Amino acid sequence: MEYFIELFLSGLTRGSIYALIALGYTMVYGIIQLINFAHGEIYMIGAFVAYIVCGVMTIYGFHGVSVLIIAGMLAIIYSCAYGYTLEKVAYRPLRGAPRLSPLISAIGMSIFLQNYVLLAQTSDFLPFPALIPDFEFMEPVAHIIGSAELVILITTLVTMILLTLLIKYTKIGKAMRATQQDMSMARLVGINVDQVISVTFIIGSALAAIGGVLVASYIGQVNFYIGFLAGVKAFTAAVLGGIGSVPGAVIGGLVLGLTESFAAGYISSDYEDVFAFGLLVLILILRPSGIMGRTTKQKV
Amino acid sequence: MLRLQNVQTYYGNIQALKDVTIDIEEGEIVTLIGANGAGKTTTLMSICGITPPRKGEIAFKGSRIHQLKPEQIVKLGICQVPEGRRIFPGMTVVENLEMGAFLRNDKAAIKGDLDMVFDLFPILEQRRTQLGGTLSGGEQQMLAISRALMARPRLLLLDEPSLGLAPLIIQQIFEIIKKINKENGTTIFLVEQNANQALKLADRGYVMENGRITLVDKASALLANDEVRKAYLGL
Numbered sequence: 001m002e003y004f005i006e007l008f009l010s011g012l013t014r015g016s017i018y019a020l021i022a023l024g025y026t027m028v029y030g031i032i033q034l035i036n037f038a039h040g041e042i043y044m045i046g047a048f049v050a051y052i053v054c055g056v057m058t059i060y061g062f063h064g065v066s067v068l069i070i071a072g073m074l075a076i077i078y079s080c081a082y083g084y085t086l087e088k089v090a091y092r093p094l095r096g097a098p099r100l101s102p103l104i105s106a107i108g109m110s111i112f113l114q115n116y117v118l119l120a121q122t123s124d125f126l127p128f129p130a131l132i133p134d135f136e137f138m139e140p141v142a143h144i145i146g147s148a149e150l151v152i153l154i155t156t157l158v159t160m161i162l163l164t165l166l167i168k169y170t171k172i173g174k175a176m177r178a179t180q181q182d183m184s185m186a187r188l189v190g191i192n193v194d195q196v197i198s199v200t201f202i203i204g205s206a207l208a209a210i211g212g213v214l215v216a217s218y219i220g221q222v223n224f225y226i227g228f229l230a231g232v233k234a235f236t237a238a239v240l241g242g243i244g245s246v247p248g249a250v251i252g253g254l255v256l257g258l259t260e261s262f263a264a265g266y267i268s269s270d271y272e273d274v275f276a277f278g279l280l281v282l283i284l285i286l287r288p289s290g291i292m293g294r295t296t297k298q299k300v
Numbered sequence: 301m302l303r304l305q306n307v308q309t310y311y312g313n314i315q316a317l318k319d320v321t322i323d324i325e326e327g328e329i330v331t332l333i334g335a336n337g338a339g340k341t342t343t344l345m346s347i348c349g350i351t352p353p354r355k356g357e358i359a360f361k362g363s364r365i366h367q368l369k370p371e372q373i374v375k376l377g378i379c380q381v382p383e384g385r386r387i388f389p390g391m392t393v394v395e396n397l398e399m400g401a402f403l404r405n406d407k408a409a410i411k412g413d414l415d416m417v418f419d420l421f422p423i424l425e426q427r428r429t430q431l432g433g434t435l436s437g438g439e440q441q442m443l444a445i446s447r448a449l450m451a452r453p454r455l456l457l458l459d460e461p462s463l464g465l466a467p468l469i470i471q472q473i474f475e476i477i478k479k480i481n482k483e484n485g486t487t488i489f490l491v492e493q494n495a496n497q498a499l500k501l502a503d504r505g506y507v508m509e510n511g512r513i514t515l516v517d518k519a520s521a522l523l524a525n526d527e528v529r530k531a532y533l534g535l
Binding site for chain 2: 171174175177178181182184185186187188189190191192
């Protein structure tokens with residue numbers, strides 16, 4: 001039983017990170033029907049910025065939580081700037097072009113950003129300091145859930161609650177929903193759609209950066225390629241949950257994380273991806289639009 | 301108040317509007333009638349900046365607006381109730397109305413206007429927390445008109461408000477349009493296929509065919525015009 005709970009919690013941790021990144025895919029898709037393949041790279045850049053900030057701060061003698069918070073903040077700011085610029089440079093000029101064009105542009109940006117970091121930094125795995133401290137009160141349950149996992153769970157939970165409140169109650173959140181539901185009508189009531197799209201990219205990037213910093217600190221290393229791998233998983237989570245749906249991304253992420261964790265724990269960690277993608281295939285056969293996805297009406 | 305001069309609008313290489321010239325005076329109800337595909341909706345979308353004209357000029361209260369963005373045009377007081385109502389389906393009635401007032405920041409006055417549209421359409425108040433997509437066609441049309449009113453428009457553009465509605469509801473909608481015009485002094489530009497009703501309501505009318513204006517006259521004169529009677533009134 002204890003083993004089951006342990007696997008459950010580790011799956012939840014993993015899944016909540018997938019969900020955090022998947023939200024970026026799904027929110028962008030919901031508004032402009034584009035799979036932003038460079039989203040994983042934004043996550044990777046977030047982790048790298050945090051890595052650099054940690055290095056600098058450690059030289060000046062800072063440790064622990066203060067480093068985590070400042071590195072996290074700067075990672076968010078940098079990632080947001082990258083996400084905003086990405087949209088402006090690679091997608092906005094292609095607004096109104098056939099859907100394939102921005103998709104190819106997205107793949108191009110993904111390759112470009114990976115190689116940019118590869119050249120500017122290195123292709124090696126770099127050691128990332130464990131920024132999340134071991135809490136004393138966690139000791140009695142440390143064999144089931146670690147402090148780092150607890151911090152990840154709480155951070156992602158708080159982030160998702162804040163995001164939900166933002167989408168539901170703020171003016172920009174309502175503008176995002178209106179734009180998602182009917183873009184040209186949103187323009188007719190006076191919503192600046194370009195601005196809404198920019199904000200969507202910025203929010204998605206901030207979520208990715210939070211995920212990047214948490215995972216880098218948890219796993220203990222960064223590399224220019226981590227964004228691609230995380231991106232593929234998060235994209236899977238978004239499709240699993242129903243792309244375009246915000247609750248779907250969260251559910252998809254958690255389902256994916258739990259499946260992987262149980263497959264790794266009870267069968268073999270070599271097969272966790274087989275089960276993850278097997279589940280994806282299964283759900284897409286039974287519900288082609290994902291768990292929470294709505295079948296879209298074709299507008300004429 | 302609004303003046304379209306030799307407006308030409310294209311979709312890609314296809315010309316939808318060919319030299320359209322329309323004049324609307326302040327306080328008037330003007331209608332634009334014509335068959336399906338004549339270019340009526342395109343005319344409204346050109347005014348609102350969704351499909352900006354390639355040639356020609358659109359002026360509102362003396363200043364050119366055809367190069368402005370849609371949100372700037374809304375800010376000037378031109379609001380559209382588009383064809384098919386276009387309610388935000390996943391937002392509640394109140395949220396839909398709030399979106400109508402998106403560019404306004406005067407919270408107290410918005411609240412007052414909310415009460416005003418609930419007075420106009422009491423059914424909407426009963427449905428205030430219901431999702432827009434779950435309303436009936438007539439209720440959606442009322443919501444669409446109310447949403448536009450929330451912006452306090454000087455010029456209200458209506459695209460086929462009677463489409464797909466029961467005769468009784470159509471009657472009610474047309475009466476409200478008249479009321480908005482009389483009581484708020486809002487200028488109305490009404491696009492309709494229901495030519496009979498529209499011409500009875502309007503002061504003046506334009507007839508459009510294949511992207512061109514073919515007739516302009518007083519609404520009563522158009523109602524008596526033989527060609528109009530044959531082509532649009534089925535008499």
